[in-house]
Amino acid sequence: MDEFKQLGSAGSSVISGYQWSLQHDGANIVQWTELKLDSSNSTKSISLPWPLKSTKCIRFAIRCFNKAGLSTVDSRELRDCSAYDPKLISNPNVMDAIGPVKLEKNDQWTVDDVDYSNSSARLAAVWPQLRYLNYEWAVLAASGTGGSGYYDRILLEPPKRPTSHANAIAGGFTRDEFVNVPGVQLQPGTRYHVCIHANETLLQFEKFTQLLPELSECSDGVTVLGDVATEGRIAVNGRFANQMLSSVTEFLLEWSGFESGTSTDMPHVTDIKYYEYCIGSFASGCDLIDWKNVGGARSVIVTQLKGVLQEGHVYFVSVRAVDFIGRESRSKPRSIRVVLHGPKSNHSAAISVGLRHVISNSNGQEVCWNGRFSDPVAGIRRYWVGLGSSPGRPDVIPYTESDGECVWWTTKQLSYSRDGQHYWVLLRAENFAGLISSDHSKPVLVDRSPPVAGSVIDIDPTVSNSTDCNFRFNMDGISAKWTDFHDPHSHVRDYSVAIGSCPGCQDVMPYLHVGVRHSIKIDHLRLQPGQRYFVNVKGCNAGDLCSVASSDGVILDSTPPLNGIILIGSSDANQQYLRSSSSLEFLLYGFNDPESDIAYHRWGVGREESDSPDVIAWIKTFERTFVRHSGSLPTGMRLKVFVETVNKAGLTTLTESSKFLIDDTPPEIETALSASETFGQIEPNWLVLDDIMVVKWSVFDKESGIKEHWISLSNHDNGRVTFEPVKIPGLLSNFTFSDLDLKDGANYTVHLVSCNLADACTRQTASVAVDTSPPITGHVAAETESAVQLGRHIEDGLRWDGNEVNISWVGFHDPHSGIDRYTVQMGTTWFGSELLSVTEVPHSDEGVGLPLNPHEGPIQMASFELKRSLTEGTSFIVHIVAVNKAGLHSQPVQAALSVLESGHLWLLRRCAGAATCYGHCSCAPQHQTCRGTECRAVDVVDNVDNEIEVLDVSAFGPRGESQTDAKTTPTRSLLAATWRVRRAMGRPPVRYEVSAGLAEYNEPKGIYDAVHERVWHDVGLRTFLALNITAGRRLNVFRSYKVFVRAWFDHNTHVVFSSDGVLVNPTFPRVNRHYGVGVKDLLSPDSRRDTDFITSTDSLTVGWRNKFTSLNEAPPLSFRVSIGSEIGMDDVANVLMPPGNFTYTFNELQLEPGNGTFLP
Structure with missing residues (x-):
């Protein structure tokens, strides 16, 4: 890599790094990878991502980056691709071809392996060097897991069953050494491999045999290219528009858009193999520089142009792209014009800035340079204009771009300039070749400030050494004097005076020139009392810039202030009652003096009958709207506030407030907050419904009355708010919480805050518990002969002696409110009471013992004195009902007891027959019946016995005492009723059964499921019932329901009576x-x-x-x-x-x- 080292000793310091890649046919077949080298070593071992094959000419490429981000690429062949003896690069066994192909047995194949194809429907492959008898072949799409489109995972591990491969798109079997793949749809941009497999084969020749081993091999693949690349775009020196060059030696040429739109699976991002450019003296010509190959680069710095380009001439640049199968796409020629000089400056054209080169406009300044620059060759593209304190520095207004020959400098831009200083306008002009010329104006003076205004005061000429006066009674004229006018750059030239009804106005007298005088007295003016008049003085400097100063005005006033309203309290509404006796607040509203304004107030407090302050003496205040005073005030008497208003002319007005009372005590509780017994209660403070709660209270305040209440409801057990606080009028003494979902066994707290007109409040709470379910029925605690010993029997628990008996029972319980008491009656008939009338027995939490099953609760026992003595060998029926603390009754339990000689009572588990015609019997499973007989149902019209009246009610009094008949009910979870004998005509009832249903039926329908639920409920001779609707159900809104009472006059005869119906209406008006x-x-x-x-x-x-x-x-x-x-x-x-x-x-x-x- 010494080729990359720079000349000189600092060569290595400018190189920032290296990258390496493998290339084939001019393109990368792996991504560029960082190459880390020691500073003293230019040799590095590199591990290739796959084993190299000798079927392609692969080049190893190194890219070197300098610290400016520029790079250079150099490459070398990994093997000598031109070597012949021995030949280092040979064709693969399976070669891709452009189909269709035909290869005879043992024929020679002379076409090189192909890597690219422009057909998406044709694919072929040959393997002329193989001699197997049968081949299994398949076309496999590249998996993309080998790190390269050329060396896919498929090439590293050729499949033994190519037709079964997950990436196979076509396949079959052949005996030939070639295949034309029929009917495929190839995806442009994807590489495909033809893989073959041959089993081990023994070839028989005339004199010898040859064993060919099992073979699995794939072609190195062919990439399907899409459409021909689109026409590209050319940019010269970064601009796509026709460009001008300011250099005849080099320029930057860039291009883009030569794309086919196909995304390939190879590391290079385009299917373009290389680009070429040329330069000509005419469109599409290449007569100056013929086509030059720049490889895959998308830009090039065109050099060696000296002597080729001349100033003022137009030339044309063209670029073409060639893809891997030889198709080319050419751009439109881009014209360039050579320009070497910038615009010319014309000094005869002036740079105009205001009048006489003076910046005096305080709202901004226009600067123009019409005709100052010209360029007949390249034309003017734009200007830059600035302002500086010297001809070469734009330190006041930086250069800003302008398309025209005028610019407007705003006040903000000129804010950095200083009055009295000289500045220069700086200009630059740029032509379309990017060349710039500069120029500047003559010195420009900045003077935008008028004289500094002085002060003007109104004076009274009748008073010597008069200071500023604001009010006058003299109507003759106006007098004033002024001082302190000055100009820091020049001098004040003269003064003018005007008089008006506002500062700066001249509606009374226009400006009058008075020269350099500093005082004036003007008489014979038409002045109005109560009007404020202002003296306006204008001083002008030598630059004709003027400043105006006005006096604060003088008023002619002869009337007292206007009365206002006194609002007691701190709000916008007058308060008749105040809570605090230690402070007083009041508002002054509407107090005004349109002529001389309010100077101050005096206020005090007096009793209702007083004419002047006799509680709090006069206090002077300068507050205009709100007065606060801390001090002791009497309670229990009517007071009022006196306010004396004084204007600036010394005239006064007296005003009195409305009467108010100090009430520092909160409202008193007359009747404590509680749940109303008129709705939903049998026992106090226990609700037997879960969707409505009515509460009541009574509070009073004899001084200020009750203004409002705030009421809310919360769950006492978890503190959650069930009903958010709401404000209700103070006149109310009850409230209904509606649409609730109260939980059985939960305790709820009602919060009530009552406030009087003095905003003093009283808080109280009330607790209400909820239980809508009756107790669970238990059993008589009797001894049993069963193998299962329940441990319910206790000594003397069931015993008799004459007319005295002991009865014990167990298992009655209520998980929500608990058991309060029991009712017991005894007789020889069903619900008979000839032995013992209904008798209440209190519940004992300790009882007389515990059964083996602790969940049944303590065993209860009571002794009773019967109406007559018992006889051994006889039997009687005991009826037991549990009543919970909410007043709800359980279903009764009936037990037949046999009277034994030993003094014990024995529970009869078998009975001779039913006690009623409907099969009621004590030996049946609980709440079930035995076989009955035919009953006699008598219609109400045919009834000859006592007539029963049924009333719908909303609540019960103590122990079920009823109220008047109700026509509507707001609850959907409870039907309540009482009944009584309306007319005694014959026999009285011996017992009752109760049910309910829709009012349109004459029998109980619409609530209970007669197949799966008990419709009629035993109540004995009890004459009231709170019928809770089963959980999960609700009564229908705006439907009427009846309570049905079945009165039995003997064991076989009954009459069904019903209420007149109650309408379910849970809505408020x-x-x-x-x-x-x-x-x-x-x-x-x-x-x-x-x-x-x-x-x-x-x-x-x-x-x-x-x-x-x-x-x-x-x-x-x-x-x-x-x-x-x-x-x-x-x-x-x-x-x-x-x-x-x-x-x-x-x-x-x-x-x-x-x-x-x-x-x-």
């Missing part, structure tokens, strides 16, 4: 927000137009027609109409109105004149 619809203050009940002012202080009419609507045409149940001193309050009056009314007139009111009232 909607507010109609259409234009013209609203809550309106009316002058009379017949009026339809809203009014803002009334004359009466004892009556007020309000209307709300069409303001409230409801979904499904369900009207609101009532309207609450209130009058308050603030929005959301009812501290003046309120009334509850039934539906159908849309106006109401309040009478006997005591409204305060001047104050606004609000209708929430």
Whole structure:
């Protein structure tokens, strides 16, 4: 690599590195790879990526880079490709060919192996040196895994079954030493190999035999080229347009676009083999320099042009590209013109800068040089113009490009120049050959500054040594004086004076020239009181640049200030109540004096009946809009603020605020926050539904009333907010949380913040638990003869003695609220109570013992005194129901007990028959029946026994006491009802069963699946039921449902009664927000137009027609109409109105004149 070393001792220091590659037919067959050399060694061993074969003439190439990024390539043959004896490069066994081909047996093949083809449908190969009898052949697409398109992995490991190879696109068998591949579609840019395989073959000759070993071999491949390369583009010295040259010795020639659009699988990025260029004196001619080959390079520095090119002449450059199969594509000739001199400067054409070469325009400056430069040969391409402090330095405005002969310098560009200094305009002109000529102007003076303005003061001529005055009562004239006008570059030439109603205006008197005087008095002017007048003085320098100074004006004022409004508090609205007794804030709004302005205020605080401040004495302040004062104020009395306003002429005005009260106490709690017992509760603070919660409270504030509440709901167990805080009017004392998804067993906390008009607040919380599921039914704790010992029996757990019995049970439990109590009744019939009426037994968490299964809970036991004594050998039925802490009842458990002589009670597990016609029996599996008999169902119309009335209710009182009948319900998870004897006509019921369904049916349908679920529920003689909808279901919105009560008058006769139905409506009344619809203050009940002012202080009419609507045409149940001193309050009056009314007139009111009232 010594060829790359530079001349001189610094030769090695300019070389930055080397790269190596392998080349064939002028192109790389591997990528350029970095070659690291020691500084003292130019020899390096290189490991090739594959074993070399002697079938191609391969050259080893070295590329050397200097530190400027330029490179030179040199290459050598790895083997002497021209050697003949011995011949070092020979044809491969399998050669690619351009088909179709024909080769007779033992015939000689004289065509060289081909590497490229322009046909995408033809492919052929020959192997004339082989003598096998049968061949398996296949065409394989290059896998791209060998590191080169020439030496693919296929060549390194030829397949033994080429037709089965994954890359095979065609194949077959032949006995010939050639193959023409039929019907293939070859992809341009891809290299294909023909691979053959022959089994071991024994050839029989006349005098000898020859054993040919098994053979697998592939051709080195042929690359399918696409279309002929497109016509390229030529750039001369980096420009694709027709170019001019400023050198006759060399220029840079570049080209691009000679591409076929085919992406090959070889390391070189194009299918172009080499490029050539030529130069001619006419288009497409090559008479000056004939075609020169530059290899695969895309640029060349054309040299050795001395004596070939002449100035002013036009020449033409052409480039052509030749691909690997000899096709060529030629560019359009690019013309070049030789230009050796730059533009000429014409000094007779002036460089104009303003007037008399003075830059005086403060908004910018135009500079022109029309006709200063010319170039008849190459023409002027562009100009550069700058400004400098000397003829050769653009240190003020750097050179900027211009296409024309004028340029505008902005104020920002000229900001680096200095007034009073001389500068030069610097010009450069460039022709289309890139040659530049320079020139400059004569010195230019910069003077853009007018004189420095002085100060003008208004004076009172009646006062000696008068200083500046702002207000005058003398209407005769105007007097003024001025000082301190000066010019740093020249002098102030003269002054002019004008008088106007604004600074700089001359609407009272135009400018009057006064020479070099410094004071003036002008009389006999028409002046108006309250108007401010300004004296304007203009001073001009020798450059006719002027400055104006104005006085601050003088006002003629004879009127006091205008009254404003005092707004108590720090907001834009007047506050009647304040929370703090230690500070006071108020706003001054509208106080003004249009003539002399406000000088200051004096303020104080007095009692409601006072005429002057008697709580806080007068305090002087210069605050114009907001006053804050720290000090003690009395509470419990009405106060007001006095403000005395003083203008700059000394005149005053007194203003009083509206009355206000200091209320530093928060609202008081009258009734603590709690869940309303009127909805969804059987027991206090336990909800038996999961989608609605109604809470109630009562707070009051006798001083300032309740303005608003903030209410929210959160889960006490995990702290998550279930219902985000919302603001509601202060007149409300209840709130409904809707569309909830409450969880059984969870505790929820309601947060309520109540604030009065003084913004003092009271906070309270209430806890509500949820349990919508009844307890799980247990068993009588009886001894068993089964092999399985459950351990439920305890000593004396089931025992009798006369009319006293001990009963024990186990297994009743509730995972959410726990068991609160049990109800027990005993009789000889189903739900009979002739032995023991319904008796409540409290639940004991300790019980009297534990069963073997701890999940059944503690064993409960109670002693009862029966209505009569028991007799041995008889039996009776005990009924047990568990009630959880939420008030929900479990399904009853019935057990038949036999009275034994020993004093024990024995559980009968077999019974003679059913206790009712529907097959109810104590020996059946829990909640199942035995075989029944025919029942007698009596229609309500034919009923001769007691008539039952069923009421839909929203909640229960203590122990299930009912309310009035409900027509709608907002919950979709609960139906509740109570029932009672409406009319006693015959026998009373002996027990009840309850169910529910859609109101359009006369039997329970629409809720329960009669095939898989129990439709009727036993309740004994209980007359209320909270029927929870099964989890995962919900009652349909805007559908009516009934509760059905089946009253049994004996064991075979029953009558089904039902409620009149309840409509499920979980929606709130909607507010109609259409234009013209609203809550309106009316002058009379017949009026339809809203009014803002009334004359009466004892009556007020309000209307709300069409303001409230409801979904499904369900009207609101009532309207609450209130009058308050603030929005959301009812501290003046309120009334509850039934539906159908849309106006109401309040009478006997005591409204305060001047104050606004609000209708929430």
